[in-house]
Amino acid sequence: MRYVALLRGVNVSGKNKLPMALLRQALETTPFYGLTTYIQSGNIIFNTDLDAAQCKLIIGDLLKSEFGLQVPVLVKKQETIKDVLKENPFKKETTENFKLMSFGFFDKIPVTEKIDEVMSFSTEIETFKIVDDVMYFYCGVGFGKTKMTNAWFEKKLGVTSTMRNYNTTLKLTEL
Structure with missing residues (x-):
C-alpha cells in the first residue's frame, strides 16, 4: 500500500526543526520502502504492508526517539489524497x-x-x-x-x- 504521512508542526528552522534528509535516513530502519519526502514541511510518501494506524505509531515513535519531537502524525492512503483532489x-x-x-x-x-x-x-x-x-x-x-x-x-x-x-x-x- 502507498501512504502519505503528514506531520503537523515541523519547520524549516526554529521550533520543531526537522531536516528531511535526516528523517529519510532514520526511516530506512522501518518496514517502509519506496520512501521519499517532499519539501521541508513534513510530507513522507512510502510503501508498506502495514496499516495506517501501525505506520502512524512507527513514525511517531521514531520522531520522539530520534529527534525528540512529539508532533501529530496523520497517515492517509495516497489514493485517498487523489480522491480529495478529484x-x-x-x-x-x-x-x-x-x-x-x-x-x-x-x-x-x-x-x-x-x-x-x-x-x-x-x-x-x-x-x-x-x-x-x-x-x-x-x-x-x-x-x-x-x-x-x-x-x-x-x-x-x-x-x-x-x-x-x-x-x-x-x-x-x-x-
Whole structure:
C-alpha cells in the first residue's frame, strides 16, 4: 500500500526543526520502502504492508526517539489524497487561482454539531466544506490574512489537523 504521512508542526528552522534528509535516513530502519519526502514541511510518501494506524505509531515513535519531537502524525492512503483532489467542491475557484486553495486533513471526523457551528463562519470570500475527515478551504483573502488558521479549525472542531496547499497536495499524489 502507498501512504502519505503528514506531520503537523515541523519547520524549516526554529521550533520543531526537522531536516528531511535526516528523517529519510532514520526511516530506512522501518518496514517502509519506496520512501521519499517532499519539501521541508513534513510530507513522507512510502510503501508498506502495514496499516495506517501501525505506520502512524512507527513514525511517531521514531520522531520522539530520534529527534525528540512529539508532533501529530496523520497517515492517509495516497489514493485517498487523489480522491480529495478529484472531489474538490471548489474546482472552478481552484482553476482560477490555485494559490488560494488548501486542504485540511483531520485525525478524525468532527462531530456534526461542531461542523454546523464552524460552517456559520463560511463566507463567499472564505469558504470551506468539511467532508468526513477532510476540509476543503478556498481562502479568497489569502492565507496570510485569514483568521481561520489551522489552529482555529482545530480548536473549533476538536480535531488534530494539518493543512496543505493545492500544489503540495497535488504533488503528494504524484510522488
